[in-house]
């Protein structure tokens with residue numbers, strides 16, 4: 001059992017988003033207190049969520065004992081042995097009857113590197129299933145697919161956040177850091193910002209230029225910007241010639257997207273398109289950054305690729321002081337995708353279908369490559385298959401609340417209800433946990449040791465201030481307990497994060513995300529280590545790689561690849577029944593499904609209920625008033641939200657935050673069209689109608 005003694009204070013990081021602001025935690029008169037540290041990404045600041053994070057440690061409904069659903073249908077407290085024995089027995093029974101792929105695992109982008117790694121190993125060895133994916137699929141998978149194709153490697157930002165501070169111009173496509181990660185804005189103060197977003201967000205308000213396209217048309221806009229960049233002489237021909245391949249194929253598509261056609265499709269005036277390209281072209285140092293707004297589409301990977309094409313034409317990636325990057329969202333969105341909880345990947349960010357990768361990981365795990373399952377279903381496809389003929393019959397959820405955060409929420413609820421066994425490990429009774437057969441109470445951020453990797457690819461230590469409450473175990477202890485009950489050797493599932501990290505380092509060796517030269521000791525000594533950081537036996541320790549691609553891209557020929565992509569409509573466009581676009585997103589006060597932030601009084605008071613932003617003219621036509629309720633209906637269902645009249649909204653679009661449960665779940669209306677390359681669902685656009693609610 002790891003050391004559980006409390007400490008006076010620790011240097012650690014915020015439990016929420018991918019910026020991973022540095023904090024110092026200590027004990028005050030009224031409990032745990034937090035203050036920002038001078039860690040470079042936040043440099044002494046925190047957002048509202050970071051300041052109030054200690055409140056999550058003491059929420060009144062904190063889970064402290066395992067819960068088992070009894071014959072009366074109610075969840076009742078049980079001992080750990082009973083709970084784990086029950087889960088293991090039922091998993092074995094289902095596996096014996098239906099095969100290993102009848103067991104499934106759903107992980108999370110907030111899990112530490114150690115948990116993500118052990119969860120992937122547990123799924124593939126202890127359960128023997130290919131059916132594992134995680135909620136990060138809903139976060140960054142489109143940009144990851146595009147980045148891998150273009151650069152041969154996907155690291156959200158291939159440069160430190162602080163580099164942004166010297167930029168002259170930054171294009172933000174579908175990103176709203178002023179609300180989602182406010183301390184990042186400190187690094188954007190000097191630059192002229194170009195914001196592409198259908199909404200006039202807080203970030204757009206601070207921009208030199210706000211392009212407000214029709215939802216679902218970002219790809220056409222990116223093609224149009226490339227068209228202008230090339231036609232108006234902003235293309236860096238020497239860079240394209242020397243450092244890239246595939247320009248001609250990309251241009252064949254972009255050449256047809258002349259500015260007037262782009263205006264027709266996107267609604268962005270020609271003058272604004274030209275102004276954006278001029279700002280980028282004239283800048284000595286410029287960045288193109290994408291976020292979920294551009295990526296969460298059924299063509300999200302192609303859209304990210306189109307913005308990469310633009311950056312390549314301007315000669316930005318792999319040049320000091322310029323570049324392309326994706327602003328990853330979840331706390332360990334970067335590390336969470338590198339260590340094997342993705343359906344198609346093994347640790348080290350290796351493809352599970354690669355024979356060499358299988359052989360290497362099998363060696364580290366003490367098994368044979370044949371014993372490792374192949375690729376499984378992607379996150380939504382996995383949820384959609386639960387309880388169906390040939391689909392998984394048992395699901396273990398770690399660090400996720402898919403009942404609120406997955407698209408087409410009613411369908412997900414139906415599939416979860418069809419399972420023979422649902423097990424949820426969490427520290428609060430999330431909406432998904434409340435429907436489970438077994439709930440396992442686990443430790444949270446300030447109660448555990450481990451590591452995370454922030455949006456820059458920098459590996460960080462999470463440190464424990466407090467022991468978990470009596471009766472609560474760590475996720476590593478839970479996985480160990482289950483694996484042993486399933487007949488696995490105990491030593492394969494260490495409960496010490498340090499031991500797991502050391503194994504993860506070996507498993508990652510030689511992979512894209514090589515952590516082999518990173519140790520807890522080096523991190524604890526204050527070294528800033530960005531992967532890849534390979535081990536150099538007997539030599540000077542590798543310094544890590546803060547800036548990628550300066551000497552060439554990670555492709556076989558060292559050149560970045562343009563992508564041949566073209567615009568296509570979203571899966572749904574407005575029609576007579578559903579005449580408006582709906583788009584969803586995040587707000588400052590809440591994080592993901594809100595399971596944590598809705599329990600913090602200050603945050604809940606800030607945004608206590610779901611709402612829908614509507615242009616006053618659109619609202620008037622629908623008979624809606626400020627403060628009344630609206631029913632927002634798509635082909636999949638209806639959600640109910642408080643009306644907010646916002647004059648800067650497009651008249652054809654409504655916006656809903658997705659952090660609330662119940663009848664106000666925004667994901668009751670979102671669609672399930674998936675990107676063919678990344679399997680990202682189309683969260684960012686669907687067709688809806690709006691009507692007055694009961695108290696309109």
Ligand code: SF4
Pocket residue numbers: 014015016017018019020021042045046047048049050051180181182183184
């Ligand atoms: Fe935490 Fe992100 Fe806010 Fe920083 S920006 S304090 S990491 S939620």
